[in-house]
Amino acid sequence: MIQVQNRPLPVYSKLILGILLFLQLAPVAIIIQTAFKTPRSLLENGSISLQGWTLGNFHRIFVEQSLAPDLLNSVGIALGSMLLSVCCGSLMAFALTRWQGNTRKHLLTTLLVARLLPPVALALPLFLVLRSLNLHDTRTGLILAHTALNFPLATWILMPFMDAVPRALEEAASIDGAGRVQTFFHIVLPVTKTGLVVASLFCFLMSWNDFLFSLILAGSAVKTAPLTLNGYITGFGTEWGPLCAGACILLLPVFALSFKLHQHMIASPTQGGVKGA
Amino acid sequence: MLSPKNQRSLIVFFFPGCVLLTLLIGWPVFESAFSSITFAQQKNSQASLFAGLAHYKNLLSQSSFWNALGLAGLFTLVTTALELFIGLAIALFLYFQRTLPRIVEILLILPMFILPVVSGLTFRYIYDPNDGPLAFIFDALGYEPAAPLADSFWAFWSVVVQDIWRMWPFLFLIVYAGLKALPRSAQEAARMDGANTRQLITHILLPALRPTLGIAIGLKIMESLKVFTEVYVMTGGGPGESTSLLSLYVVKQAFHFFQVGPASAASILLLVLGMTLAWSVTKLQNRGAFAGGTGR
Numbered sequence: 379m380i381q382v383q384n385r386p387l388p389v390y391s392k393l394i395l396g397i398l399l400f401l402q403l404a405p406v407a408i409i410i411q412t413a414f415k416t417p418r419s420l421l422e423n424g425s426i427s428l429q430g431w432t433l434g435n436f437h438r439i440f441v442e443q444s445l446a447p448d449l450l451n452s453v454g455i456a457l458g459s460m461l462l463s464v465c466c467g468s469l470m471a472f473a474l475t476r477w478q479g480n481t482r483k484h485l486l487t488t489l490l491v492a493r494l495l496p497p498v499a500l501a502l503p504l505f506l507v508l509r510s511l512n513l514h515d516t517r518t519g520l521i522l523a524h525t526a527l528n529f530p531l532a533t534w535i536l537m538p539f540m541d542a543v544p545r546a547l548e549e550a551a552s553i554d555g556a557g558r559v560q561t562f563f564h565i566v567l568p569v570t571k572t573g574l575v576v577a578s579l580f581c582f583l584m585s586w587n588d589f590l591f592s593l594i595l596a597g598s599a600v601k602t603a604p605l606t607l608n609g610y611i612t613g614f615g616t617e618w619g620p621l622c623a624g625a626c627i628l629l630l631p632v633f634a635l636s637f638k639l640h641q642h643m644i645a646s647p648t649q650g651g652v653k654g655a
Numbered sequence: 656m657l658s659p660k661n662q663r664s665l666i667v668f669f670f671p672g673c674v675l676l677t678l679l680i681g682w683p684v685f686e687s688a689f690s691s692i693t694f695a696q697q698k699n700s701q702a703s704l705f706a707g708l709a710h711y712k713n714l715l716s717q718s719s720f721w722n723a724l725g726l727a728g729l730f731t732l733v734t735t736a737l738e739l740f741i742g743l744a745i746a747l748f749l750y751f752q753r754t755l756p757r758i759v760e761i762l763l764i765l766p767m768f769i770l771p772v773v774s775g776l777t778f779r780y781i782y783d784p785n786d787g788p789l790a791f792i793f794d795a796l797g798y799e800p801a802a803p804l805a806d807s808f809w810a811f812w813s814v815v816v817q818d819i820w821r822m823w824p825f826l827f828l829i830v831y832a833g834l835k836a837l838p839r840s841a842q843e844a845a846r847m848d849g850a851n852t853r854q855l856i857t858h859i860l861l862p863a864l865r866p867t868l869g870i871a872i873g874l875k876i877m878e879s880l881k882v883f884t885e886v887y888v889m890t891g892g893g894p895g896e897s898t899s900l901l902s903l904y905v906v907k908q909a910f911h912f913f914q915v916g917p918a919s920a921a922s923i924l925l926l927v928l929g930m931t932l933a934w935s936v937t938k939l940q941n942r943g944a945f946a947g948g949t950g951r
Binding site: 467473488490496611618621622629633639 | 671675680687760765772785788874877880902905906922934937
């Protein structure tokens, strides 16, 4: 087995991999290519030529159509929800791994079910509540709505990390006279830094990727960038250049974080069986 | 291990999370459960009228509801089957190769991380009959440019293609991780006994993978139930109702027709369906598999 694995890839394998990579990346390449083209060269579409490359589409979305405020909304809401979820999530994850009461199992199931629920099922319920709180179409409302999804996610991601903190560390701290809360902030949080980073990334991206909640729970006074982007499609024809430019901007954090995301995604299925709940 | 006093001090830690869960999930669900069994309030009267199961009956009598349910079922079935096949095939293919450079693996699964709205818009562009690359290819081959998203048969399958492009990496990742975690000893023994690769796969690897495949299928079904944005952006549920999956149907009822009663009933049904599925997935153990997700 081991020798097989060290041989260089045979030609047919390279071919299959090449085709797969092409299929997966072609749509992304099309978006990027269209973003940097002038409207004229867009009409002679499909051809990948270096002529007609331009930053005009980016100029248009930022200067003429002002995507910037909506992008700021997106970033602010994502950061807000991320902070709220990870703060409460880390407390919850810690408590769940230390708690020995009977309610523990029920709370775990509740969290997991909340984590897997389809957001659409929560959209109308959240709308009704945010309306009666007068938080409809506000940033706070969207932060709260995203937290409904992010908080169970953050707790769930953080639990194995919290579980891995040696109890001896805490006991040592408590012998030295530190209370539970002190121990948590001075001992537990610093050792779970990796987990906090991973949870933050996932929460940020979940919020950044959201379209449904922005569509339903906001959209006139407060708009997020994905919503604005979809607004570029009109009944009178769509200008794909600016739209693709906006898509490129939205994809930047995704590309930037993909390395870290992949790392966690390949680690988590194997990690969970041993630790986790 | 810990004294009861120590246990009690944990309540402080539970508090913020429980407030969030109550405020953001408990209350909303209660609120919509309430409006699913009452008639909408009139302007001047305080009292809500008890509606019993009228909204549910109303919902179940609509053909568009059954259409939405059927489409969601078909969508789930087709995408899960195809993506599982593709994900499994590629995972097995890569398993027998030299380990890939990490960047190649990341590029392969990249679509999974892409924003649903961008992925939907990308495919809308690809299928666009005027400017899209697909129309260009058709044109170059001498055919009439097609407009698949405007066709009530092809729209659904165009949405399926989009989902396959985006989500097979999800199944691939789970299966691949499962494969790599399998002990090597049984495989080496089978090799010694002269088993070829095909026999190794059907007799050793696939049976050992069964629990992993169960989790993968369960999670994928949950993901299919979540699909909204991509379809909304690509077709808006149309043409007609040909791509109006359950999620789109609920949103349309609530926010286009302002039918809060029936829409609440539909939300509750969706919640119950989701919770039942989620609960059965949790029974499949291996909770670590839920830590990730696609950032939807």
